[in-house]
Amino acid sequence: MRRSLRLAAQYVLVVVAAFVLNFGLPRLAPGDPADYLAPPDSAGVLTEDERRDILSRYELDGSTGEQFGAYVRNLGRGDLGVSIRTGEPVRDVVLDRLGWTLLLVGTAVVLATAIGVTLGFAGGWRRGSKRDIGLLTTVLAVDALPAFFVGLMLLLVFSVELDWFPVYGAISPGELGSWAAMRDAATRLVLPVATLTLAGAGSTFLVARSAMVTELQEDYVFMARAKGLTERAVRRHARRNALLPVSTAALLGFSTLISAATVVESIFSYPGLGSLAFDSVVARDYPVLQAVFVLLALIAIAANLLNDLLYPVFDPRVRAAGSAA
Amino acid sequence: MRTRHVSAAVLLGALALVGVTSSGPVGAQDEPVVVTIGLHAAEKNLNPFISPQALPITHDFTMLVYDTLFWSQARLDPEPWLATGAEPSDDFRSWTVSLREDVTWHDGEEFTADDVAFTFEYFADGEKAGRYGHHVWEHPQFESAEVVDPLTVTLNFVEPVPSFELLPGGDLPIIPEHIWSGVVDPEADATGLQVGTGPFRMVEYVPDTSYRLEANEDYFFGAPTVDVLEMPVVRDAQAAFAGLQSGDLDFVTRNLPAPLVEGVEGNDQLDIIEGTRFESVYLTFNTRKPVLNDPIVRQAISRSLDLDTIVELVEGGLARPGNDTWTHPDSPWAHPEGGHDFDVDAANAMLDDAGYARGGDGTRVAPDGTPLAFTLLANSFAPPQLRSAELVAEQAAAIGVAITVESLDPAAITAARRPPAPGESPPVDMFIAVFESHAHADPDHLYFFFHSPGQGVGAVFSGIADPELDAIMEESLATPPEDRLPQMEEAQERFAEVVPAVTLYYPDGRWAYNVDTYDGWISDPGHGVFTKRSFLADYANVEGGDAAGDEEAAPTDGDEEAAPTDGADETAAPVAAGGDDGPSAGLVIAIVAGLMAVAAAVALKGPKRNRAGTVED
Numbered sequence: 001m002r003r004s005l006r007l008a009a010q011y012v013l014v015v016v017a018a019f020v021l022n023f024g025l026p027r028l029a030p031g032d033p034a035d036y037l038a039p040p041d042s043a044g045v046l047t048e049d050e051r052r053d054i055l056s057r058y059e060l061d062g063s064t065g066e067q068f069g070a071y072v073r074n075l076g077r078g079d080l081g082v083s084i085r086t087g088e089p090v091r092d093v094v095l096d097r098l099g100w101t102l103l104l105v106g107t108a109v110v111l112a113t114a115i116g117v118t119l120g121f122a123g124g125w126r127r128g129s130k131r132d133i134g135l136l137t138t139v140l141a142v143d144a145l146p147a148f149f150v151g152l153m154l155l156l157v158f159s160v161e162l163d164w165f166p167v168y169g170a171i172s173p174g175e176l177g178s179w180a181a182m183r184d185a186a187t188r189l190v191l192p193v194a195t196l197t198l199a200g201a202g203s204t205f206l207v208a209r210s211a212m213v214t215e216l217q218e219d220y221v222f223m224a225r226a227k228g229l230t231e232r233a234v235r236r237h238a239r240r241n242a243l244l245p246v247s248t249a250a251l252l253g254f255s256t257l258i259s260a261a262t263v264v265e266s267i268f269s270y271p272g273l274g275s276l277a278f279d280s281v282v283a284r285d286y287p288v289l290q291a292v293f294v295l296l297a298l299i300a301i302a303a304n305l306l307n308d309l310l311y312p313v314f315d316p317r318v319r320a321a322g323s324a325a
Numbered sequence: 326m327r328t329r330h331v332s333a334a335v336l337l338g339a340l341a342l343v344g345v346t347s348s349g350p351v352g353a354q355d356e357p358v359v360v361t362i363g364l365h366a367a368e369k370n371l372n373p374f375i376s377p378q379a380l381p382i383t384h385d386f387t388m389l390v391y392d393t394l395f396w397s398q399a400r401l402d403p404e405p406w407l408a409t410g411a412e413p414s415d416d417f418r419s420w421t422v423s424l425r426e427d428v429t430w431h432d433g434e435e436f437t438a439d440d441v442a443f444t445f446e447y448f449a450d451g452e453k454a455g456r457y458g459h460h461v462w463e464h465p466q467f468e469s470a471e472v473v474d475p476l477t478v479t480l481n482f483v484e485p486v487p488s489f490e491l492l493p494g495g496d497l498p499i500i501p502e503h504i505w506s507g508v509v510d511p512e513a514d515a516t517g518l519q520v521g522t523g524p525f526r527m528v529e530y531v532p533d534t535s536y537r538l539e540a541n542e543d544y545f546f547g548a549p550t551v552d553v554l555e556m557p558v559v560r561d562a563q564a565a566f567a568g569l570q571s572g573d574l575d576f577v578t579r580n581l582p583a584p585l586v587e588g589v590e591g592n593d594q595l596d597i598i599e600g601t602r603f604e605s606v607y608l609t610f611n612t613r614k615p616v617l618n619d620p621i622v623r624q625a626i627s628r629s630l631d632l633d634t635i636v637e638l639v640e641g642g643l644a645r646p647g648n649d650t651w652t653h654p655d656s657p658w659a660h661p662e663g664g665h666d667f668d669v670d671a672a673n674a675m676l677d678d679a680g681y682a683r684g685g686d687g688t689r690v691a692p693d694g695t696p697l698a699f700t701l702l703a704n705s706f707a708p709p710q711l712r713s714a715e716l717v718a719e720q721a722a723a724i725g726v727a728i729t730v731e732s733l734d735p736a737a738i739t740a741a742r743r744p745p746a747p748g749e750s751p752p753v754d755m756f757i758a759v760f761e762s763h764a765h766a767d768p769d770h771l772y773f774f775f776h777s778p779g780q781g782v783g784a785v786f787s788g789i790a791d792p793e794l795d796a797i798m799e800e801s802l803a804t805p806p807e808d809r810l811p812q813m814e815e816a817q818e819r820f821a822e823v824v825p826a827v828t829l830y831y832p833d834g835r836w837a838y839n840v841d842t843y844d845g846w847i848s849d850p851g852h853g854v855f856t857k858r859s860f861l862a863d864y865a866n867v868e869g870g871d872a873a874g875d876e877e878a879a880p881t882d883g884d885e886e887a888a889p890t891d892g893a894d895e896t897a898a899p900v901a902a903g904g905d906d907g908p909s910a911g912l913v914i915a916i917v918a919g920l921m922a923v924a925a926a927v928a929l930k931g932p933k934r935n936r937a938g939t940v941e942d
Contacts, residue, residue, distance in 0.1 A: 030733070031740035037376040057512075085378075086369065086532040087515020093532070152563050160571045167568040168363070168559045169534070269559045271534050279533065282706075284736050 011305060018297035023071050026289040029281070033058060033084045036283040058084055060286070071290070081287035085280060093276065094291045100170050101272035104189065104265070105257045108196035112257070113250040115197065116204025120246075121239055123205075124212025136209070143202025147260055151195040151267040158191060165191050168269035192261075192268045199260050200253055207249040211242035244315055251307045255300040357552035360843045362855070363559040363574040367533050371519045373498045374455040374511035381602050381761030382578050383456070384496075385856040389538060389554070390431075391498035391521035394422060394441070396858075398495035399603065399766040399851020401657045401806055407436070407499055407522065417485035417805065422494075424476045428545050430501045431526040438478040442470035443502035445480055445493075447511075455512070456763075460493040464769060464802070487805035488768045496763070524549045524857050534558055549860040550845050550867050566837075569595065575839040576846075578855050580832060583641030589837045600834040600848030603653040603762035606713060608701070609826040613750035613788035616691050617699070621679045622726075623824040628672035629724040630717060632665050636830045639712045643835065647828030650817035653765035654831065655850055658810070660817040672724045681725070689725035698727040699754040702741060705732040710757045713829050717757075728755075750788065757829070762851040768809060771816050772798040775825050789825035 034054040055061040058081075059070050074081060080090035119139065123132040142150075159167045171185045215221065215238040224234045262274030269275075273292055280288040312319040366379035368386055377383035394411070395403035405411075411422045428436040448458045449467040461467045466483035473479055480489075504520055505511065518527040524546070525538035536556040540549040559565040559574070566585055568574035570592060581589060581597060589595045610617050610626075617623065632646035648654060648663035681689040681697060689697040703714035711732055718728035733741070741753040764770050776798055777790035797819060801812035834853045838846055845865035846854045858864040 029737065031736035031738075033736075035739035035743065036736040086367075087513070088532050152567075155564060155567045159573070160567050163571055167564050167571055167573050169557055267561045267564050269534075269557065269561065269564065275560075276533075282734055282736065 007308060011301065014301055015298070018301070019075065019294065022290050022293045022297065023068055025293065026281070026284065026286050027064070029284065031284055032060065033284045033286065036085075036285075058082075058287070075294075080291045083280075083285055083288045085283040085285040085288065090287045090291045093288065094273070094295060097271055097273045097276045098295065100270060101258060101261060101265075101274065104192055104196065104270060104272055105254065105261050107189065107193045108200055108257055108261075109250060109254050111193065111197040112200035112253065113204050113246070116201045117208045117243075117246055119201075120205040120208025121212050121242065124209040124216070124242070125235060125238075127213050127216075132209075135205075139202050139205045142198055143205075145198075147195055147199045147263045148267055150198050151191070151264055154191050154194055155267070170270050170272075188268075188270075192264050192270050195264050195267075196257055196261060199264075200257050203256075204246065204249055204253065208242065208246050211245045212238060215239075215242045244311075247310070247314060248307050251303045251310075254303050255296070258296060258299065358550070358843065359553040359555055360551050360575045361555045361557070361573070363565040363568055363577040363579075364536070364556050365558075365562070365565065365577070365579045366560065367558045369515050369532075370517060370530050371527065372455075372511065372514055372517075373457050373500065375515060377456050379578075381604060381759070381853075382855055384763060385852050387498060388523060388857055389525045389860075390519050390523045390527055391500070392523050393495055393497060394499065395490045395495040397766075397849070397851060398491045399656070399762055399849075401491075403490045403495045407441075408494070411490055411494065413487070413489065417487045417489075417803075418483075419479055419481040420486065420489045420494075421473070421477065421479045424478070425545055426476060428522055429543060430503075430522055431520045431541060432501075432504075434501065434503055436499075436501075436522055437475045438472045439475075440502045441478045441499055442472050442480075443506065444497065444499045445470050447500065447505060448497060457493075457497055460496055464772070465489075465493070485803045487803065487809075491806065492767055492769065496767075524860055525554060544861075546861050546863055548862075550862055550865050551843060551860050554860075569837055569839065572839065575842040576855070577837065581835040581837045583643045585837075586641075586643070586835065594839055594841055595837050596840045596844075597835055597837050598846050598848060598854050600836070600853045601653075601655050601762075601831075601850055602834050602853040603656055603760075603765040603851050604832045604834070605647065605653055605760045605765065605828050606710060606757065606830055606832065607647070607651075607760065607826050607828045608713075608717060608755055608757050609787045610755050610824070611751060611753050611788055612790075612825055614754055616695050616697060617754060619679070620823050621675055622681070622697065624822075625672040625675045625724055626721055626726055627824050627827045628666055628668050628675075629721050629726070630665075630827065630829070631667050631720055632829060633667075634720075635713055635716050638716060639709050640830065640832060644830045644832045647830050649821035649824075649827070651771070651820050651826065651828055652813075652817055653762075656762075656765040658765070658768060658770075658813045660814045669723050676724060683725050687722075687725055688727045696727070697725060698729070700729050700731050702731050702733055702738045702753060702756040704738060704758065705734055707759070709832075710759070714757050717829070766851050768806065768813070769798075769802060771813070771820065772802060775820065787825040789823065791819070791823045791825075794819045794823060 032055065034051045037054060052061060060067065062070070078091075080094070082088065083090055083093055086093065119135055123135040126132055155167055158164045166188055170188055171181060218238075218241075221234060221238055224237060229237075258274065261270075261272055262278050264270065265272040265275035266278060273295070276288065277292045277296075279285075280292065364379060364382070364386075368377070368379035368383055369375050371387045371390055373387060373391065379386065392407045394406060394408040396406040397403055405425075407425055407428065409423045409425055411420050413420050422438075422441065424436075424438055424441065430436055445461060445467050446469075449461040464484075465486040468481040468483050470481070471479045482489075499522065501520055508514070516530070516532060518530060520527075522541075522545075524541050524544045526541050527536070528539050529535070529537035535558060536554075538554040538556070540552050542548045557574075559568060559577070562579055562582070565574065565577045565579060566581075569577050570588075572594065586597065589597055610623050612618055612623070627649065636642060636644045636646050645654065646665055648660070649665050650660040650663055652659045654663055676689055676697075680692045684690045684696065691697065701714050701718060703710045705711065711730070714730040714732075718730050721728050738753075738756055738758075742751050742756065744751045764774070767773065771794075775787065775789050775791075775794060777792075777795050794816060797812060797816045801809055801816065804812060834848075836846075836854050838844075838854075845867040846859045847864055847866050848854050849856045849858045849864075852858075
């Protein structure tokens with residue numbers, strides 16, 4: 001009981017810190033929304049009066065303290081404001097984008113985990129074998145390629161040369177909801193997901209491989225072999241235990257891949273949170289940035305929490321240690 | 326079976342992907358001409374009261390939906406458009422404009438002189454934002470409008486406006502009174518579909534993502550040559566040109582980069598059309614900073630720059646080196662001589678004579694001890710500008726001027742250009758940016774940008790305050806266009822002497838397009854090719870312009886008129902009416918739920934057997 005109270009307190013503290021940081025970070029960048037609205041290319045047609053108008057329109061003309069007060073009040077009311085860049089309600093924009101990002105990142109996490117675990121266990125099982133070295137080299141090499149490069153290569157090969165997939169967007173404009181539209185959305189998902197999967201599979205592979213290697217050095221494996229269990233049975237035992245660190249890596253990888261998605265979404269013009277965050281940083285669109293960062297922080301925190309809660313379920317040893325203390 | 330769960334998940338995922346790829350394009354019936362244009366940036370909803378975001382295409386994009394009285398500001402003899410003509414009073418302070426008959430707004434309302442009077446009054450009132458208004462409330466200053474009859478209106482100005490047909494006549498979008506008359510805060514509407522008189526109607530706008538425009542069949546110049554303009558925003562340049570090569574896009578609003586020209590020339594489906602938007606890449610000095618406030622220093626830096634080399638290295642030779650006289654050589658106002666004075670020895674001699682001696686590290690020092698060391702800001706999102714900045718720094722080093730390049734995003738550069746308090750000098754030393762046609766075609770452009778602080782935006786721009794330049798430009802404001810050239814030339818000569826800015830080069834306009842889908846593109850000087858005339862039968866490069874439009878009372882969406890294009894067939898673009906995002910959320914949830922189920926299966930299978938397996942532990 002006391003443990004869960006402490007855990008809850010910790011999480012509340014982290015969430016509050018995220019909310020405060022979230023207000024401050026966007027404002028640390030030089031320039032403000034009015035500067036974006038008068039980019040250098042437009043010869044800076046904004047006069048001082050127009051600047052003031054724009055800032056007061058978005059309640060950005062007060063002191064930092066006043067702005068923070070408004071931020072907290074609005075957050076409390078669930079009012080996220082209006083995007084300075086597009087004029088849409090922030091809540092709608094963010095929720096709309098969140099769906100696409102969850103689809104993209106969710107699919108990529110599952111695939112990256114599946115591929116990483118399969119290959120990682122295969123390599124770790126026979127550490128130092130030709131297969132292991134081959135896998136390790138290949139995975140490390142692929143992992144070292146930056147996501148934008150991989151994305152562009154996939155684009156050139158599969159969209160330009162083979163013409164299998166469209167190059168931009170999440171869905172064709174126009175009518176949605178039909179079977180054809182779903183297929184269209186799925187088709188447009190392939191390349192971004194492939195890019196993100198390649199970006200994420202490397203770390204899962206390394207975690208899975210080293211977990212397998214570690215397990216194989218445990219006494220129970222030695223014991224099992226001494227008992228004459230088949231290799232297949234030994235492998236099954238080892239694999240179960242090795243899955244523990246992998247589940248943690250997969251949950252935490254979710255937030256890592258959301259940041260990696262920024263690049264991928266930009267290349268494929270995918271309307272997710274990452275590209276939204278990027279465009280909003282450029283525009284100093286504080287209301288959207290605040291909402292996106294809060295959401296990303298909450299997702300990361302939730303993944304952590306889930307991990308904290310699931311670990312004792314997965315691993316009886318942790319449960320035993322917890323109740324003993 | 327249990328041991329195979331991970332591999333099964335992989336297989337499942339792979340199958341899902343493979344299953345998906347086998348699907349072909351959405352079926353299409355009797356094809357209207359749909360041209361898909363990749364926009365390099367989003368432009369909000371084309372509301373003319375919102376600051377431009379997708380320069381340099383903002384004006385031409387907006388003008389697909391709206392019209393001006395004349396077209397266009399980029400020529401000395403603009404063509405009557407919504408107007409049929411305009412007569413000035415003797416003192417050029419009032420203009421009587423006669424209007425075209427039988428023009429309707431996209432919503433069916435009739436266009437009349439009231440709309441024109443309203444437009445001028447509305448833009449002039451309250452210093453509204455956006456790039457258009459200041460040509461009505463700043464210069465020239467609008468005073469009043471009188472509607473003479475439904476097709477005639479007299480517009481009065483506070484000062485003489487000899488170039489009315491160009492500005493604001495060729496620039497100000499005419500807006501419908503019945504829509505805007507009740508709007509107090511025009512900037513607030515950033516998502517609504519705009520209603521204009523232009524060749525295309527806005528039918529769908531997904532913020533940040535896409536636009537869909539459909540032909541205005543009743544357009545007064547005849548139905549446009551294209552039925553639908555589908556315009557997704559494709560920000561990534563590589564992706565955009567990949568889309569062009571794969572056939573997903575028919576046109577890209579970005580200039581074709583020099584390295585891609587060869588590849589496009591080798592592609593049968595693609596063609597290149599050249600034109601100009603009067604773009605220029607320029608370097609501006611903060612002329613109020615110590616040392617940089619000395620014209621000798623600015624002139625010396627300008628002379629140290631080998632612009633031919635910059636053009637060669639940055640644009641692969643596909644650009645023209647800048648003129649010291651600033652104005653784009655294709656602008657009607659350009660100085661006929663132009664040219665750039667590149668002379669490192671002369672630059673060194675100038676600085677030696679003025680007492681800027683070289684210090685120990687080779688960097689010159691002003692007589693008061695200030696080193697000639699500056700920071701040059703360049704847009705981190707514009708590789709050609711960054712590359713130019715690096716070359717400028719390299720070349721200026723030869724005359725003992727140390728320049729450090731700093732790459733920032735546009736908002737940070739604008740912030741550095743802003744005076745900390747009114748009247749003070751902004752922190753920036755110099756920056757590189759781009760101008761498009763409006764800045765070169767506007768007969769008042771030198772006045773707006775380089776008049777001394779306090780008028781126009783001169784203060785924001787370079788801070789230059791040169792009484793001689795001021796005097797020439799003030800005189801030219803009140804001179805009719807035909808007598809104005811000598812004054813403009815004089816102003817440009819003075820500009821080259823005081824050097825508030827240096828034009829590094831004028832990029833050539835080069836755009837690639839898919840010939841099979843639409844071949845009608847034309848070059849409209851000052852506008853490039855992404856402009857309304859490319860879609861009008863009287864101008865576009867199409868066979869047999871059919872200006873004899875059909876008179877349907879209510880044009881329906883799926884009309885089957887075959888627009889005249891050269892052998893256009895098999896445009897495989899899916900055509901559908903607008904809809905909203907409801908079902909996409911369902912799709913997302915369904916797929917995510919499916920994935921979660923797979924993930925849960927993988928996760929849960931492990932620990933269950935784990936308990937059994939670790940008994941020995």
